[in-house]
Amino acid sequence: MSTRQEWEDSEFPILCETCLGDNPYVRMTRQGYGKDCKICGKPFTIFKWCPGAGMRYKKTEICQTCAKLKNACQTCILDLENGLPLQVRDTILNTANEMPTSDINLQYYSQNMDKQLNHGAAVTSYGRVDSLARESLKRIARTEPYYKRNRPHICSFFVKGECKRGEECPYRHELPKENELIKQNIKDRYFGTNDPVAQKILNRTNKASKLKKPEDKSITSLFLTGIESDITEKDIKNFFYAFGEIKSVVIIYKSKCAFVNFATRSGAELAVEKAYNNCNINDHVIRVQWGKPKVQGPKSESTSKDASKSEQTPSYNQLTYSDLSKMVPPPPPGAPGTQPLLYPSQDPTYLGNIPAKKTRN
Missing domain, CATH: 3.30.70.330 (RRM (RNA recognition motif) domain)
Known part of the structure; x- marks a missing residue:
């Protein structure tokens, strides 16, 4: 076990943008030597905070020495630069894992690396990688924070059908999905072994790097x-x-x-x-x-009929002088078969001028 002099005391955690949240005024609680690191077992300062409204409280899981050795976030154990699992990063960069896995050797290794870090020595080689490998890593890197990862956990009482808090329940009311992604372990994620999330990403990137050509030749x-x-x-x-x-x-x-x-x-x-x-x-x-072609829906019968009528019946601007001369003028007002005049203003002979009523002197 490490001595008290080798315990870690820090003022601020090493976090990724997703775990920190979008609130620039986030408030944290700090507890010195509040927990043992889940990798090396050394007591370290833990931080706890809420990344935003409607999200769950998060806390640091590993010490800063282990986080610096892998350039990882202390909470989600993902790469700080690309937001990817460590197994994906190490596989693409072809970086060998030099850290021991046994408890005693890992504690001794962590103490030596901590001393080198305190003296300003560079103990990692992630900044000195091949440019081609770095470009390959950028293609699959996460460019924006994924705040969905901070959602509350699923309510266990809701799964059993016994939750009575309703909308006041701080946990999610949904059924869990049974897949291999729920079987994750912090040590496996840190050392890059048997990580189901990383394996899923690697399987997707190992597919043929060619797109299938669309059958529609008009797509350009x-x-x-x-x-x-x-x-x-x-x-x-x-x-x-x-x-x-x-x-x-x-x-x-x-x-x-x-x-x-x-x-x-x-x-x-x-x-x-x-x-x-x-x-x-x-x-x-x-x-x-x-790209995808524009969706062209079927034309309705009324639209097609209206279009055929418009093609058969020319507009007023398309009529010739002979067509206008053959047009029958409208019947005069008051003629048989027409509506009777209700107001004098409906009589076109007045041209909008209604004669004034005669008044007696």
Whole structure:
């Protein structure tokens, strides 16, 4: 066991943006030596806070020494830079795990690394990796905080059908999903072994890096996601103009997406072949997909009838002088078969001027 002099005392935790929350005025409680690290077993300072409204309280799980050795968050045990599981990061960067796994060796290793960190020594090699491997990691990195991970836990009484608090219950009222993702262990996530979340991501990235071409040959547009506010139409054209002539570029900043419309199908196919999983504009990872054709619904019978009538009956501007001369003028007011005059103003002979009534002197 470590001595009291080697216990960790800190003023602020090492957290990712997701665990910290979107509230800039978050309040934390601090307890010195309140818990043992779940990796090395050393007592450390724990912090507890609520990341936002409607979220559960979170706390630190590992000490700062273990977090610095893996460049991980003290709470969610994910990579601080990319927001990915440590097993995914180490697999793509081809980084070997040099930390021992047994308790005694791990405590001794942690004490030595803590002394080196206090003297300012660099004990990790994550900042000195191959540029190609770093680009591969950026393609699957999480670019925005995922606050959904801070939701409350599922109410166990609701699962049993015994919760009577209703809307006042601070836990989620939904049934748990039975899958392999619920079987997670902090040590497995830290050392990068048997992590179901990491395995799911690796299985998705190991698939063929080619998109299936749509059967509709008229589709010549690409759908881009991950567009940030500093990416302009000129930046997108500069990246894709080498693949073919571009008709237009449409950017929707609110949805962080864009459409690139090529003039030819061959240009769009070449762009997908070269840019899929390999598109980086202004240091932002852009995901490229094929666009979809516009949905054309069936025309109703009334619409088709109205269209046929409009084609058969010319408008007033399309009538010739001979057609106008053949038109029958409207019957005069008061003629048989017409409505009787109710007001003098309905008589066209007055032209809107109603004669004044005669008054006696």
